[in-house]
Amino acid sequence: xxxxxxxGVMVLTLLAxxxxxxxxxxxxxxxxxxxxxxxxxxxxxxxxxEQRVTAKWDALIRRDFAAAYSFTSPAYRKLYSKERFQSxxxxxxxxxxxxxxxxxxxxxxxxxxxxxLYVVYNGFVEGKPIDMKTYxxxxxxxxxxxxxxxxxx
Amino acid sequence: MQKTMMKSLTMAVGIxxxxxxxxxxxxxxxxxxxxxGQALIFPYYTVRGGWMTLFGVTNxxxxxxxxxxxxxxxxxxxxVFDFNIILSPYDVWTGWVADAGDRPALFSEDKSCTVGAMxxxxxxxxxxxxxxxxxxxxxxxTTPDRMKEGYVEMIMMGAANVVTPAGTPDLTPxxxxxxxxxxxxxxCQALIDAFTNYNQLGTAGMAPTAGFLRxxxxxxxxxxxxxxxxxxxxxTFALVNGAKGLNAVGLPxxxxxxxxxxxxDVLDPGIxxxxxxxxxxxxxxxxxxxxxxxxxxxxxxxxxxxLQVHRNYNELIFGQRPIPAVAFSHNTxxxxxxTGALEAxxxxxxxxxxxxxxAGWVTATDWVITFPTKxxxxxxxxxNEYAGRNSFRGNAVAAPGLTADDLTPFSQSFVDTAASPVVxxxxxxxxxxxxxxxxxxxxxxxxxxxxxxxxxxxxxxxVLTFNKGAILESPIAQSINYPENFxxxxxxxxxxxxxxxxxxxxxxxxxxxxxxxxxxxxxxxxGLYNHTIVRxxx
Numbered sequence: 238x239x240x241x242x243x244x245g246v247m248v249l250t251l252l253a254x255x256x257x258x259x260x261x262x263x264x265x266x267x268x269x270x271x272x273x274x275x276x277x278x279x280x281x282x283x284x285x286x287e288q289r290v291t292a293k294w295d296a297l298i299r300r301d302f303a304a305a306y307s308f309t310s311p312a313y314r315k316l317y318s319k320e321r322f323q324s325x326x327x328x329x330x331x332x333x334x335x336x337x338x339x340x341x342x343x344x345x346x347x348x349x350x351x352x353x354l355y356v357v358y359n360g361f362v363e364g365k366p367i368d369m370k371t372y373x374x375x376x377x378x379x380x381x382x383x384x385x386x387x388x389x390x
Numbered sequence: 391m392q393k394t395m396m397k398s399l400t401m402a403v404g405i406x407x408x409x410x411x412x413x414x415x416x417x418x419x420x421x422x423x424x425x426x427g428q429a430l431i432f433p434y435y436t437v438r439g440g441w442m443t444l445f446g447v448t449n450x451x452x453x454x455x456x457x458x459x460x461x462x463x464x465x466x467x468x469x470v471f472d473f474n475i476i477l478s479p480y481d482v483w484t485g486w487v488a489d490a491g492d493r494p495a496l497f498s499e500d501k502s503c504t505v506g507a508m509x510x511x512x513x514x515x516x517x518x519x520x521x522x523x524x525x526x527x528x529x530x531x532t533t534p535d536r537m538k539e540g541y542v543e544m545i546m547m548g549a550a551n552v553v554t555p556a557g558t559p560d561l562t563p564x565x566x567x568x569x570x571x572x573x574x575x576x577x578c579q580a581l582i583d584a585f586t587n588y589n590q591l592g593t594a595g596m597a598p599t600a601g602f603l604r605x606x607x608x609x610x611x612x613x614x615x616x617x618x619x620x621x622x623x624x625x626t627f628a629l630v631n632g633a634k635g636l637n638a639v640g641l642p643x644x645x646x647x648x649x650x651x652x653x654x655d656v657l658d659p660g661i662x663x664x665x666x667x668x669x670x671x672x673x674x675x676x677x678x679x680x681x682x683x684x685x686x687x688x689x690x691x692x693x694x695x696x697l698q699v700h701r702n703y704n705e706l707i708f709g710q711r712p713i714p715a716v717a718f719s720h721n722t723x724x725x726x727x728x729t730g731a732l733e734a735x736x737x738x739x740x741x742x743x744x745x746x747x748x749a750g751w752v753t754a755t756d757w758v759i760t761f762p763t764k765x766x767x768x769x770x771x772x773x774n775e776y777a778g779r780n781s782f783r784g785n786a787v788a789a790p791g792l793t794a795d796d797l798t799p800f801s802q803s804f805v806d807t808a809a810s811p812v813v814x815x816x817x818x819x820x821x822x823x824x825x826x827x828x829x830x831x832x833x834x835x836x837x838x839x840x841x842x843x844x845x846x847x848x849x850x851x852x853v854l855t856f857n858k859g860a861i862l863e864s865p866i867a868q869s870i871n872y873p874e875n876f877x878x879x880x881x882x883x884x885x886x887x888x889x890x891x892x893x894x895x896x897x898x899x900x901x902x903x904x905x906x907x908x909x910x911x912x913x914x915x916x917g918l919y920n921h922t923i924v925r926x927x928x
Contacts, residue, residue, distance in 0.1 A: 324752070324906040327635035327914040338491065351491070356632045360444060367499065370512070371488040371632045373440045 283340050286377060289384040290350050294335045302326070310378055310385035322388065330356040330369075338372070346379040419647045419731045422621065426450065427644030428610070429685065429728075430625040432542040433898045434758040434851055435461065437489040439863030440633030444486040445542065449477035451622035452615050453549040454565040456607050456663065458683055461487070461494075461515070463522070463540040464851035464866060465530040465816070466804050467765035468776050470518025470537045471496065472680055473506025474547070474666055476568040476581050488632075490514050493534035503568040503578035505585040505666045521776040528769065528777075528805045529816030539864055541760045541851045545683045546623060546648070548607030548663045551614050561598050562606045564590075585666040588673055595658035604660025610649055621646045629902065629918065636904060638918035643898045645731060649687070662687060669775055669782060676782035681775060686725030686766040686785070725766035725785070729799070732763065732896035735885060736924040739901040741826075742878040743856045752906040753878070754859025756867065757921070758899040760851040767797055768804045768818040777805060794888075799895055801887040817848040820887040820895060826872055828879035837872035861904045861916070884924075893926050 289308060296304035302323040306314070309322060332354065339351030351374045359366050376387040419429075435443035449455045454476065461471040471494075475483045485498035485508065495512035498504075507513060515537045523532045530536065550565035560566065564584050567577030575581075584590040584603050592602030599605030613620040625642040649662065662683040665672045672679040677687075741755040765778025772779070772786035779786045787796050791809030794801075803809070804818035822845050826834040839845045840858075853867040860867055870881070885895040900920045907913040 321752075321906075325634065325914055327631075327637070327916070329630065329637040329915075330632055330635045332632075332635075354440070354632050358442075358630055358632070358637070360628065360630075368510075369442060369486065369488060369497070369630070369632060371437065371440060371442050372491045373489070373633050 279342075282342070286340060286348055286350065286384045287337050290337060290352065290375065290377070290386075291335065293386055294332065294352075294354075297326075298332045298334065308386045309388040311380060313385075313388045317388075325389075330358045332356055333368075339374075348377045348379075348384075350375045350377055419645050419649075419727050421731055422644035422646045425641055425644050426621045426624055427646045428546040428621055428623065428648035429645040430544040430623055430642040431645070431685070431732075431760075431762050431898050432544070432625065432627050432642040433640075433760045433762075433900060434539070434541050434629075435487055435494075435627075436539040436629070436862055436864065437487055437494045438538050438865075440631045441862065442486050442488040442630045442632055444484065444628040444630060445544075446482060446484045446626040447475065447477070447544055448482045448624045449480060449622050450624055451549065451613060451620065452479045453609060453613065453620070453622065454478050454552050454562070454568050454607075455549045455622055456547040456603075457483075457623065458543075458545045458547050458664075460543050460545075460684070461518075461537075461540060462543065462762075462765075462850065463518070463537050464864075465536060465849050466522065466528050466769055466818075467540075467762070467778060467850040468518075468521040468526070468528070469681070470521060470540065471515045473504055474585060476503040476505070476565070476575075476578075478502070478569040478575070479552075481568075481570070486630075488512070489538065493518075493537050501570070501574045503575040503581055505582050526771075526774050526776050527814060528771070529814030530804075531816075539851065539853075539862075539866075541762060542642075543685055543762065544623065544625060544642075545685070545687075546610070546662070547683060548604075548660055549609040549613075549620060549622065550607045551609065559600060561600050563600050564603065565606045588665050588667060588671060588678070591663065591665045591672070591678055592660060594661040596660060603663045603665075607663050608659035610659070610662065611647075619646070629916075631916075634914065636914060636916045638902050638916040640900055640918040640920065643732070645728070648728075676775065676780075676784075679775075681783070684724075685728045685763050686778070686783070725763050729763045729766075729896040730893075732898060733799070733893045733926055734897040734923045735890075735894035735926050737883045737897060737899065738880060738922040738924065739919060740878070740880045740903075741856045741901060742903050742905075743859055744877045745857075753903060754861045755856050755901055755903040756859060756862045756864075757854040757881070757901045758851065758862075759847060759854065759883070759921075760898050761800075761847075761896055762850070762898060763896050764800055764818070764850050765804070767800045768792075768802065770796075770803060770806045770808055772808060774807075798889040799885075799887075799893050801889045819846040819848040820885060820890065821846055823884045823886040824870070825882045826870060826876075826879065827881070828874070828876040832874070832876070834872040834874050834876065836874075837870050840869045840871045842868060861902065894924075897921075897923070 293305055293308040303319055306319045306322045334355045336353040341349045353370055354373050355370050357366050358369050377384050378387050457475045459473055460469055463470045481502055483500050483502040487494045487496050490512055493515050495514040497512045498508040499510045518537050522528055550562045552562045552565050564580055567580045568575050592604035596605050598608055628637055628639040630637040664678055664682050666680050669676050669679040742753040744751050744753045769778035770787050770792050771777035772781040774780055775782050787808055789808045791806045792803050801820050802818045803813050804815055806813040826837050849866055853862055853864040855867050855869045857871055858869045900918050902918045904916040
């Protein structure tokens with residue numbers, strides 16, 4: 238008995254919702270289908286960006302600087318060589334892995350990516366290799382249909 | 391000839407008095423020449439831009455030594471994180487700070503006894519926000535981000551002579567708990583309990599008494615095992631950039647004779663031992679709370695601090711040099727003494743800035759200039775226990791507020807709630823003059839501080855960079871921009887504020903330079919050099 242009442246309430250609620258949606262359709266700024274589409278689009282953008290960020294760091298972790306260089310922005314690569322890019326890195330830490338914790342899109346063509354960076358440091362102060370973690374933020378830009386790391390000069 | 395004789399006389403007196411840049415006296419704190427001390431000042435920590443900062447402190451003595459560690463943020467030296475380390479004989483403690491997202495966190499894998507939890511996974515700076523927000527606001531930023539750079543002080547609280555085997559009765563059962571067996575302290579929990587139970591603090595000057603912190607950690611100026619001066623602490627630090635793979639190592643400033651009277655010890659044994667509790671839970675006594683000891687801790691003797699000593703020697707040697715005879719109250723004497731020990735009329739160091747990758751090296755230099763006692767002069771908020779000047783510490787200034795004499799050697803208040811209208815400026819600026827030179831005698835004539843346009847230092851820890859090198863990525867950095875085609879050289883900074891005219895400002899710091907070498911494989915490195923301190927003329 239209770240089960241029937243429950244189903245009855247559910248059916249009525251759904252009908253009411255459908256009527257409300259039908260009546261209010263022309264008043265909604267963004268139709269549900271479009272909202273879902275926008276959300277999916279945002280998710281897709283985020284996924285594409287995260288893949289690029291992860292791939293860049295995977296290259297650095299392998300110390301494949303040529304591959305890491307290929308993720309820098311076209312403008313950077315026009316100005317600076319692969320050797321110049323490589324020379325900006327020291328060898329006092331070894332990169333181990335990253336964990337992306339934040340993606341802030343700034344319009345359609347820029348984003349800030351926050352990530353936890355896990356490294357091993359051959360420490361002077363500690364006197365032994367130590368595992369360390371720090372948070373860094375990276376600027377990325379969208380150009381020529383792709384996300385690029387906006388490298389400092 | 392006369393000049394030579396005068397110089398010889400000055401040198402002779404200087405050698406007789408200790409022969410150092412800063413003359414040690416039996417009554418004054420002074421900068422150690424051999425990097426051992428009772429109080430250590432690490433000029434800078436940062437977790438910005440991938441940087442992490444590592445610290446190490448060694449107890450070189452046979453005593454068990456309690457150390458207060460305090461992180462102070464860069465703007466106004468508010469205490470954003472503090473804890474105690476109890477170092478057993480010959481023990482070392484290490485740890486580091488890194489960015490945990492919106493704020494720093496302290497990490498440590500060390501087994502030494504600490505009062506304040508440690509974790510290799512990080513303890514975030516949480517409570518520090520309270521010291522500069524809400525009723526404690528000072529006009530500076532109010533976000534956790536503010537804690538991402540500053541400096542660190544480590545101050546010996548007291549030392550215990552733990553004899554082995556234990557006597558009957560054992561006079562140091564608490565301190566004994568810090569001593570390691572199989573690499574770990576035997577009873578750190580007893581020390582944690584004692585530091586967090588006000589009833590176990592005891593009273594300053596009490597006789598040796600087991601079970602009380604002040605009854606066990608009785609030694610300060612003299613090592614009872616050798617009857618020599620006790621300066622047991624040695625520090626090191628490193629700046630490590632995890633994203634760029636760089637590091638640079640340095641030494642803190644070590645202060646000797648931090649609480650050293652003519653009879654080589656503090657009047658009241660245990661006076662600098664404090665509970666790791668807020669004032670309200672420490673019997674309402676500020677000097678028993680975690681706010682102390684500090685670089686401004688009051689001393690137990692009458693006011694005869696460094697400036698008095700300094701004045702006397704000036705009169706002795708030069709006769710006519712005018713040093714104002716300022717009368718310092720009991721509660722401001724400590725800050726004045728430490729300030730006196732650190733006084734600098736100027737700083738010298740090198741810099742390098744090359745931007746043409748095709749020509750070889752790419753270099754950048756940042757300078758750190760920290761004034762670790764500034765808040766005791768410029769931060770006047772009587773009702774705020776976190777302010778440098780407050781009524782609980784006993785050094786607050788009542789209405790109508792800070793005068794030029796109160797601010798001296800600094801020139802501008804950061805906070806002054808006794809003034810009308812109330813001042814919460816968010817900065818406190820002191821003028822500097824400077825000469826930027828290349829390595830070929832040439833001086834830049836048109837260089838400019840950017841973005842302010844005026845050559846001033848406005849914070850407790852300041853960062854300067856050269857032609858926007860900005861390797862420390864500090865948002866409070868000022869860039870000295872010069873149009874000349876200089877690639878490297880040196881800088882001479884002079885503190886030129888009106889109140890700093892005779893004594894300069896109490897300053898510590900270093901220059902850090904990074905170098906990217908495009909001609910070799912994977913070679914980017916950094917070096918760190920302490921500033922040369924130009925002391926006031928003696």
